[in-house]
Amino acid sequence: MRATIEVAGLRKRFGHTMALDGMSFTVTPGQVTGFVGPNGAGKSTTMRVILGLDAADEGSALVGGRPYTGLRDPLRHVGALLDASALQPSRTARNHLLWLAHSQGLGAGRVDEVIEQVGLGSAAQRKAGGFSLGMRQRLGIAAALLGDPPVLMLDEPSNGLDPEGIIWMRGFLRSLAAEGRAVLVSSHLMSELEDTADHLVVVGRGRVVADTSVAGLLATASGGRVSLRTSAPSEAMAALTQAGATVTGAGTGTGTGTGRDALTVTGLTGEHIVALLNRYAVPFSEVSAHxxxxxxxxxxxxRDAVEFRAAGQEATR
Structure with a gap:
């Protein structure tokens, strides 16, 4: 069964604080959707509203066209990991999953399947209270998978994982989406989402700032810039600006070049830049699209949605 998450016009206030201010987006099957934003942007509140843990003041949040509270055997419809520490520490990993499975009419066989699926086979009889954060994350994901749901919601699933675990998580999330599931992942690790997510919902101050594909966002952010390395930055800048380009970096008084020979050029293609530098005999070691x-x-x-910033720290431009 394929299902979507549909969030429409969510508003939620906690006292004087507006946590959600018209939050709207859709998570579609067959892809990993990254859910990102600064602290206080409304990510956790949105996920809690979707799961019926908080009630919205306005708007709706549906899973497969129905509110979570109206789902029968909800683990068969949506699996969620919001807090890896939400477990009884004296229970073994297997027993923790068994009581969840029994609540949904699932058998012990399914418990053993998900334990192996997340790589906890050798730790199944250990008490969960002694698990590292990374192991608790794996146990939480196993719980989310118990009902073989078409929708998954995971909050910071890579938190606490070692490098091997992070690589595993990356491939695991993509494999779940490839099976036709709708996968929503909240994370602060942009490098991981860049290699994992197909789509991004970027939020700030309780609203959606961007709802776009990862590829589209990166193309827009790249802005037609070309990186240039040259041992003669002044000569290169003169030739390129005369041709109508904008040049920033070392020696220009603007930008943040990565070295004395690094320039960033906009307004000309890489091929045009190479031709101009050759024409004026300006040496260069690299010309590449940024x-x-x-x-x-x-x-x-x-940059304008960050609610908490240390004293003296300016917005990133």
Whole structure:
């Protein structure tokens, strides 16, 4: 069964604080959707509203066309991991999953399947209270998978994982989406989402700032910039600006070049830049199209939505 998450016009106030201010987006099957934003942007509140843990003042949040509270055997419809520490520490990993499975009419066989699926086979009989954060994350994901749901919601699933675990998580999330599931992942690790997510919902101050594909966002953020390395930056700048380009970086008084020989050029293609430098005999060692990182794109989108900033720290531009 394929299902979507549909969030429409959510508003939620806690006292004088507006946590959600018209939050609207859709998580579609067959892809990993990254859910990102600064602290206080409304991510956790949105996920709690979707799961019926908080009630919205206005708007709706539906899973497969129905509110979560109206789902029978909800683990068969949506699996969620919001807090990896939400477990009884004296229970073994297997027993923790068994009582969840029994509440949904699922058997012990399914428990053993998900334990192996998340790589906890050798730790199944250990008490969960002694688990590392990374192991608790795996146990929480196993719980989310118990009902083989078409929708998954995971909050910071890579938190606490070692490098091997992070690589596993990356491939695991993509495999779940490839099976036709709708996967919503909240994370602060932009480098992980860049390699994992197909789509991004960027939020700030309780609203959606951007709802776009990762590829589209990176293309926009790259902005047609070309990176140039040259041992003669002044000569290169003169030739390129005369041709109508804008040049920033070392020696220009603007930008943040990565070295004395680094320039960033906009307004000309890489091929045109190479031709001009050859024409004026300006030496260069590299001309390459700039590809923005997801972190750069995210910081640009959310620079005005950061609620908490240390004294003296300016918004990223």
């Amino acid at each position: 590809r923005a990182t997801l972190e750069e794109a995210y910081l640009e989108l959310t």
